[in-house]
Amino acid sequence: MKSTEYNYDIVRSFVNWSVLWGLVAVLVGVIVSFQMVDPRLNFPPYLTFGRLRPIHTNAGIYGWGVGVIFATFIYMVQRLCRTPLWSPKLARFQLWFFNATIIASAVTLLMGYTTSKEYHEMEWPIDVMVVILWVVFALNIIMTIIKRREEHMYISLWYMMASLVGVAILYLVNAAAVPVSLFKSYSAFAGTNDANVHWWFGHNAVAMALTAPPLAMFYYFLPKSTGVPIYSHRLSIIAFWSLLFMYLWTGAHHLLWTPVPDWIQTLAMGFSVMLIAPSWGSVINGYLSMNGQWHQMRENYLVKYLILGITFYGLQTIQGPMQAIRTFSAFIHYTDWVPAHIHMGTMGWVSMICFASIYYLVPRIYGKKLFSIPLANLQFWLILVGQLTWSFSLWIAGVLQAGMWTAMNPDGSLTYTFMETMVEMYPYWWIRSIGGLIYFVGVVVFIYNLVMTVRHGEIASTEAAAEGRA
Amino acid sequence: MWEKKPILLLLLATAAILVGTIITVVLPFAWVNTEADRIETVTPYTALQQEGRDIYIREGCNNCHTQTVRPLVAEVLRYGDYSKSGEFVYDRPFLWGSKRTGPDLARLGGKYPDAWHYKHMASPRAMVPKTNMPDYGWLSANQLDPTMIKRKMDVLGFPYTSDELYSLADKNEMDALVAYMQKLGSDIPWRNAAATTIVGNLKNPYADSDHSTLEEWEPLYEENCEACHGEHFEGDIGPELDGASMEDTELFEIIYNGVPDNGMPPFAGLGADKVWQVVTFVKYYNQGEDH
Amino acid sequence: MDLASILYLGVTFGLFVIFVLIVLRTYSKKRKDEGEIAKYRMLDDE
Numbered sequence: 001m002k003s004t005e006y007n008y009d010i011v012r013s014f015v016n017w018s019v020l021w022g023l024v025a026v027l028v029g030v031i032v033s034f035q036m037v038d039p040r041l042n043f044p045p046y047l048t049f050g051r052l053r054p055i056h057t058n059a060g061i062y063g064w065g066v067g068v069i070f071a072t073f074i075y076m077v078q079r080l081c082r083t084p085l086w087s088p089k090l091a092r093f094q095l096w097f098f099n100a101t102i103i104a105s106a107v108t109l110l111m112g113y114t115t116s117k118e119y120h121e122m123e124w125p126i127d128v129m130v131v132i133l134w135v136v137f138a139l140n141i142i143m144t145i146i147k148r149r150e151e152h153m154y155i156s157l158w159y160m161m162a163s164l165v166g167v168a169i170l171y172l173v174n175a176a177a178v179p180v181s182l183f184k185s186y187s188a189f190a191g192t193n194d195a196n197v198h199w200w201f202g203h204n205a206v207a208m209a210l211t212a213p214p215l216a217m218f219y220y221f222l223p224k225s226t227g228v229p230i231y232s233h234r235l236s237i238i239a240f241w242s243l244l245f246m247y248l249w250t251g252a253h254h255l256l257w258t259p260v261p262d263w264i265q266t267l268a269m270g271f272s273v274m275l276i277a278p279s280w281g282s283v284i285n286g287y288l289s290m291n292g293q294w295h296q297m298r299e300n301y302l303v304k305y306l307i308l309g310i311t312f313y314g315l316q317t318i319q320g321p322m323q324a325i326r327t328f329s330a331f332i333h334y335t336d337w338v339p340a341h342i343h344m345g346t347m348g349w350v351s352m353i354c355f356a357s358i359y360y361l362v363p364r365i366y367g368k369k370l371f372s373i374p375l376a377n378l379q380f381w382l383i384l385v386g387q388l389t390w391s392f393s394l395w396i397a398g399v400l401q402a403g404m405w406t407a408m409n410p411d412g413s414l415t416y417t418f419m420e421t422m423v424e425m426y427p428y429w430w431i432r433s434i435g436g437l438i439y440f441v442g443v444v445v446f447i448y449n450l451v452m453t454v455r456h457g458e459i460a461s462t463e464a465a466a467e468g469r470a
Numbered sequence: 471m472w473e474k475k476p477i478l479l480l481l482l483a484t485a486a487i488l489v490g491t492i493i494t495v496v497l498p499f500a501w502v503n504t505e506a507d508r509i510e511t512v513t514p515y516t517a518l519q520q521e522g523r524d525i526y527i528r529e530g531c532n533n534c535h536t537q538t539v540r541p542l543v544a545e546v547l548r549y550g551d552y553s554k555s556g557e558f559v560y561d562r563p564f565l566w567g568s569k570r571t572g573p574d575l576a577r578l579g580g581k582y583p584d585a586w587h588y589k590h591m592a593s594p595r596a597m598v599p600k601t602n603m604p605d606y607g608w609l610s611a612n613q614l615d616p617t618m619i620k621r622k623m624d625v626l627g628f629p630y631t632s633d634e635l636y637s638l639a640d641k642n643e644m645d646a647l648v649a650y651m652q653k654l655g656s657d658i659p660w661r662n663a664a665a666t667t668i669v670g671n672l673k674n675p676y677a678d679s680d681h682s683t684l685e686e687w688e689p690l691y692e693e694n695c696e697a698c699h700g701e702h703f704e705g706d707i708g709p710e711l712d713g714a715s716m717e718d719t720e721l722f723e724i725i726y727n728g729v730p731d732n733g734m735p736p737f738a739g740l741g742a743d744k745v746w747q748v749v750t751f752v753k754y755y756n757q758g759e760d761h
Numbered sequence: 762m763d764l765a766s767i768l769y770l771g772v773t774f775g776l777f778v779i780f781v782l783i784v785l786r787t788y789s790k791k792r793k794d795e796g797e798i799a800k801y802r803m804l805d806d807e
Contacts, residue, residue: 035602035604036571036602037602038602039594039595039601039602039603039604039605042604042605044604044605044606044608045608048529048530048604049530049533049534049604050529050530050531050533050534050604051529051530053530053533054530054533079803079806080803080806082806112528112529112530113528114527114528114530115527115563116527116530116532116563116565117563118568142476142480145476146476146477150802150806151474152473152474152798152799152802153473153474153476153479153799154799154800154802154803155799155800156803157476158479158483161476161479161480161483162483162487164480165480165483165484165487166483166487169484169487169488169491173495178625180618180621180622180625181618181621184524184622186562186563186622186625186626187562187563187564189562189563190503190558190559190560190561190562190564191502191503191555191557191558191559191560191561191562191564192502192503192507192555192558192564193498193499193502193503194561194562194563194564195558195564195566196494196495196498196502197495198563198564200491200494200495220803223800223803223804224803224804227804228804229800229801229803229804230800232797233796233797233798233799233800234787234788234796234797237787237796238783238784238787241486241780241783242780244483244486244487245486245487245489245490245776246490247490248487248488248489248490248491248494249490249493249494250490251494251495252494254568255566257540257541257542258538258540258553258566259507259538259553259554259555259557259558260498260502260555261498261501261502264494264498267493267494268494271490330540330542334536334567334568334569334570334574335570336569338568338569339569405544405545405548406542406544407544408543408544408547409741409743411741411742411743412741413547413738413739413740413741413742413743413744414544414547414548414739414740414741417693417694417739417740418548418572418573419598419600419601419693420693422571422572422600422601422602423600473795473799489776
């Protein structure tokens with residue numbers, strides 16, 4: 001089959017826009033990190049930490065993360081099914097509606113229209129937009145799979161389909177609210193129930209939007225980059241069903257020691273630890289796929305991104321279950337340790353895979369050789385150093401903070417006031433900001449490399465472009 | 471089987487997702503927010519408090535402040551009684567948060583007098599020199615909109631009177647936010663229960679300290695007392711301090727347990743030793759200068 | 762044992778059996794080639 005049949009046009013558009021939203025997400029992240037070290041950088045009413053932080057997280061998840069999901073899923077589904085996209089028109093609508101949704105989210109969040117629910121801050125009209133967007137996307141992907149010309153469904157397709165239903169269920173339930181006006185609604189659930197529903201959403205948004213899709217990408221782009229198949233398709237299947245089944249029980253590990261019933265917390269704790277198995281099933285599958293191919297870590301920058309990405313996934317899925325244990329949670333929850341954990345997942349695991357996927361895609365969808373492999377390598381080191389600086393500074397800060405919060409005098413009183421513990425954070429927050437800046441520079445290098453590839457890249461057939469990896 | 475049938479795979483995936491969902495998310499509705507965890511004294515928010523809560527949400531305060539005290543020793547000492555499910559039945563949405571860049575606020579109600587909050591919100595660094603909290607004085611310039619608040623109260627089904635709504639027209643967003651903060655965690659009478667009874671004879675272990683020792687304790691006064699009682703004991707939100715006129719033990723009891731009705735927070739969390747240092751500083755510092 | 766405990770153990774055991782069945786099916790000798798074919802097919806799509 002000739003590749004000309006595939007619809008690359010829409011993949012190009014999604015890549016371009018998601019990269020832009022990724023840049024915005026990192027930029028706003030750097031800004032809010034500086035607001036934490038110097039409160040004079042807050043400019044009320046619009047540009048305060050409280051209003052900007054949700055823009056950072058939502059631009060990262062919905063603009064960058066979901067944008068790359070759109071781009072890569074549409075590419076992968078066509079290749080894996082050996083058939084063009086079911087409806088290019090619907091996909092075109094999806095592109096513009098996606099951008100409208102992201103812009104509407106950013107504007108309304110700046111205005112202070114927010115539900116306050118983390119990673120689901122957008123008010124109900126935008127929820128409606130997100131639902132339309134997802135239904136259109138899911139329909140297109142599923143119809144393409146149904147009309148496929150390749151009988152066997154590769155594991156990436158499984159993860160894609162799980163993500164499609166998973167996100168739909170989570171988002172719809174957690175969005176349940178009673179509107180007061182166009183810009184204000186009250187949650188359909190109250191207090192402890194609302195907390196339990198919300199963190200079921202919150203944690204599984206990580207599963208369905210930030211784990212299943214990057215795994216789909218990893219399972220696709222790793223063998224495509226190395227030229228050898230994954231180690232075991234059957235292992236990936238066992239890991240798939242286990243992951244899908246176990247994840248949904250774990251939301252309440254965000255609510256350990258809160259008024260949520262103890263048995264829910266205990267289940268969440270147990271299942272979180274059990275999740276190590278399916279998570280590492282994928283990690284090990286990735287590592288074993290490199291058997292005899294480890295030299296490619298040196299020669300092929302794509303492999304470097306992908307293997308580092310899956311390594312961070314492995315670390316993330318050890319650290320996560322550790323934090324989900326009551327005793328450990330009692331110590332580090334609510335401290336700066338937690339954002340350090342999250343950012344290893346987002347900056348290390350998810351974004352590494354996204355960068356690799358886009359580096360793989362751009363030469364193929366534009367038919368041009370990558371502008372500069374040295375720049376791609378430079379970016380790799382920038383984002384790696386940036387992210388490690390970011391996370392290590394706050395892991396140390398979190399342990400310090402936790403220790404000070406719980407320190408007691410011999411007479412049973414607290415050793416430190418809250419402010420005494422907070423001022424200790426400033427040096428670490430500075431280091432974190434610098435880590436964020438380094439990462440931002442990495443993203444700028446990435447975008448420069450892409451722009452130069454598209455504008456001035458050597459024209460090549462897709463096959464020849466693929467050779468560019470050497 | 472499902473390996474080649476996408477629709478079947480989708481259905482099975484949905485089923486796998488629903489098992490954990492039903493058990494850990496749907497089932498709890500049978501216990502939570504029912505008679506099982508109801509607390510008699512917990513009341514809905516007034517119109518002013520609810521509007522304050524919505525401003526708290528609008529400004530994203532939950533990004534830096536949690537609202538749930540865990541049943542852990544250090545936490546109960548620092549913030550107050552641990553949170554109970556029945557206290558949150560009127561919270562739509564919940565505001566427990568996930569990060570304490572600033573302190574937990576679940577038990578903030580009644581800790582400080584209103585005047586402390588107005589001053590602190592307008593200029594946090596005037597009260598707490600090294601805090602990174604942004605200024606929110608601008609909230610005072612925004613009048614409330616009683617029509618909108620009425621609609622909100624109707625949707626929530628909370629009781630209100632027309633007088634109550636009428637009075638809102640004279641209030642601003644800062645009034646609402648402070649009213650909300652004073653309600654936080656105060657529906658159960660935990661403060662009385664938490665007050666420490668001092669038994670036996672108290673004796674100030676630092677009564678004979680010299681002036682240079684007193685100066686070492688000045689930072690304690692600056693961090694904990696100065697915001698309300700002034701740099702030179704002259705008073706501001708709290709009264710002028712005339713340490714010499716009081717017994718050491720009397721001062722100790724006031725500082726240790728606070729005077730909740732007058733807005734004086736308890737400082738038992740500092741521990742008896744530091745409280746004695748503050749007592750000694752307040753009582754003898756001025757005398758020392760006089761001599 | 763009361764009904765709740767029997768139900769609890771029954772559901773847990775039932776779920777475990779489903780897991781074992783999936784593993785046995787996936788790794789059965791009969792399906793060895795069938796189970797791995799997709800990973801070769803995906804490489805061969807140019």
